Amino acid sequence: MSATSVIEMGDVLLVTVQGELTDHDAVALQQDLAANVAERSSRGVLIDVSGMEIVDSFLARTLHDIAAATELLAAKTVIVGMRPEVAITLVELGLTLPGLATALTVADGLAEFGDGVRPL
Amino acid sequence: MTSVVTLHELRIREEIDIVHVRQTVREVAVSVGFSLVEQTKLVTAASELARNTLKHGRGGTAQVELEKHDGSTVVRLVFRDEGPGIPDTELALTDGYSSAGGLGLGLSGARRLADEFDLHTTPGEGTTVSVGFRAGRAAT
């Protein structure tokens, strides 16, 4: 039902989340990513959420926790491509996700990591 | 003239049911012509309330109703459970309050997202939360 893919781009992990995620899927993603970052000594994690039609408080918290965990592992997480209607709804829900780095496109997100990231 | 139809009655017993509620509510929102922002608010509120029914209310049901008033359409979602109930509703509706280590934005956030919000709860008997969403007030 949901498809999550992780692609290595240089030392950055590009994660694409699409479709419906159960709470369990979200927690599994969090654990997989932390393990991946540690194993590959990634410098950054880019999470492309442009395929996500909603982000509720559980998922928002998971994204926040992913960022916090990767930071402890010396990698930065950037959330990319949030849909405008999702952003509007999150703010009204009361979630502003302070401290979470965001970018509008994958290219912009990659730029956050500076040089050394090879394009596909 | 007002007419009310119940379109769906869904069980909420496991996590995947939250996904089913979201999908069903999305289909209804699309079919009555909600804008993308309206759809997203409705589905997000549904997701929060369905999760509360499961996690705090030990499971229950979601009813999806369509109300037609003169020239306007309301999608109403009614979440019912026979769980522990909410001892202090004002506290439960406070942003950031959670009895379970959550973010505490589900109930208060759903109230903000909805056009109409109703909460009935009896400790030891259960909780019913009803939210109404009106389609864009532009003429139909």
Ligand SMILES: Nc1ncnc2c1ncn2[C@@H]1O[C@H](COP(=O)(O)OP(=O)(O)O)[C@@H](O)[C@H]1O
């Ligand atoms: N259906 C319910 N039955 C019992 N308690 C509930 C129910 N819904 C909400 N609550 C109570 O209200 C609190 C706030 O709910 P919410 O804002 O969704 O936060 P969270 O789910 O993150 O704890 C919950 O922690 C719980 O104590």
Ligand SMILES: [Mg+2]
């Ligand atoms: Mg909740």
